Amino acid sequence: MVDCIDNDEHIIHILDKAISGTVLGEVNPLRRRDHLQQHTGQHILSQAFIQIAKAETRGFHLGTDSSTIDLEIDQISPELIAKAEDLANKIIFENRPIQIHLTNEKDKFPIRKDTERENSIRIIEIQEFDFSPCGGTHAHQSGEVGLIVIRSIERVKRLWRVEFLCGQRALLDYRAAHQTAIETAKLFSAARDKSPELVIKLQQELKDLQKHNRELLNQALSVEATNIYNTSTPNSNNLRIVKATFNRSLDELKTLAQLLVAQPSIVALLATTLESPKIIFACSNDIDIDCGTLLSQFCKEFGGRGGGKAEFAQGGLPIGTEFETALESLAKSL
Numbered sequence: 135m136v137d138c139i140d141n142d143e144h145i146i147h148i149l150d151k152a153i154s155g156t157v158l159g160e161v162n163p164l165r166r167r168d169h170l171q172q173h174t175g176q177h178i179l180s181q182a183f184i185q186i187a188k189a190e191t192r193g194f195h196l197g198t199d200s201s202t203i204d205l206e207i208d209q210i211s212p213e214l215i216a217k218a219e220d221l222a223n224k225i226i227f228e229n230r231p232i233q234i235h236l237t238n239e240k241d242k243f244p245i246r247k248d249t250e251r252e253n254s255i256r257i258i259e260i261q262e263f264d265f266s267p268c269g270g271t272h273a274h275q276s277g278e279v280g281l282i283v284i285r286s287i288e289r290v291k292r293l294w295r296v297e298f299l300c301g302q303r304a305l306l307d308y309r310a311a312h313q314t315a316i317e318t319a320k321l322f323s324a325a326r327d328k329s330p331e332l333v334i335k336l337q338q339e340l341k342d343l344q345k346h347n348r349e350l351l352n353q354a355l356s357v358e359a360t361n362i363y364n365t366s367t368p369n370s371n372n373l374r375i376v377k378a379t380f381n382r383s384l385d386e387l388k389t390l391a392q393l394l395v396a397q398p399s400i401v402a403l404l405a406t407t408l409e410s411p412k413i414i415f416a417c418s419n420d421i422d423i424d425c426g427t428l429l430s431q432f433c434k435e436f437g438g439r440g441g442g443k444a445e446f447a448q449g450g451l452p453i454g455t456e457f458e459t460a461l462e463s464l465a466k467s468l
């Protein structure tokens with residue numbers, strides 16, 4: 135069987151091949167048990183949210199991995215979630231009988247949600263807890279649901295969607311979460327529940343190292359800039375033109391350019407071929423060159439984009455662009 139559809143009047147079985155005559159159907163016991171646990175669990179959880187937060191269930195979806203109910207409530211907190219989860223599990227652990235009432239007098243029962251059906255109504259009672267008109271498959275005792283866990287919540291329009299798992303699904307989810315926690319803790323050679331504090335410590339150490347690394351890099355760049363300046367010679371216009379191509383990050387290049395043009399009468403034309411070609415074009419503020427306009431024109435010729443201020447500009451070129459010769463003649467033209 136491919137699917138089974140309840141269209142209110144009939145139960146329709148969708149098959150993958152034609153059949154004729156009488157056939158014997160067989161219920162898949164594992165699937166039935168799974169659906170029974172999720173569905174009965176939903177009755178219990180919906181009532182728990184009413185008792186804890188006066189939150190009515192406006193929608194229910196039984197998914198293949200997890201199920202959801204949509205609650206009518208403005209605000210929801212982790213504390214409230216825990217309270218509803220505790221109450222739902224209390225009802226499960228008490229193993230309350232679940233009874234089916236077939237009645238024509240629905241008004242005699244304190245039903246959770248009204249139904250448009252008249253005459254014979256099927257009401258499911260979880261003893262002294264919840265009465266719901268329903269035609270689905272339910273447990274005989276609440277204990278069969280095993281366990282209810284709420285996995286996540288999210289705002290959906292004006293409702294709160296609560297994702298939950300019951301019975302075997304809760305066990306499998308616990309096993310997976312436990313395995314994840316164990317494997318994470320193993321990386322620290324620590325006990326399972328120690329991981330969060332160790333990750334926080336590791337993040338702080340990483341931040342400190344990055345800060346230290348930046349400071350060292352800035353020192354190195356400062357020395358490099360001084361060396362470049364000292365070894366450069368002014369051209370006929372009395373400008374020191376520094377042209378170089380590196381395989382370094384753009385941030386590093388920017389810092390180096392800034393350090394260079396902090397000196398008087400120097401122009402920096404620095405390129406990097408790391409990932410795609412990028413160019414920094416900067417000059418000291420005593421030089422009358424419009425780096426932004428010049429670099430914009432330069433990049434446009436190669437199908438790239440560039441621009442910026444008169445003293446500091448940057449641009450990008452398509453991957454594989456042969457720009458070196460053009461950059462050389464740009465440097466010579468200054």
Ligand SMILES: [Zn+2]
Pocket residue numbers: 173174177258268269270271272
């Ligand atoms: Zn039901």
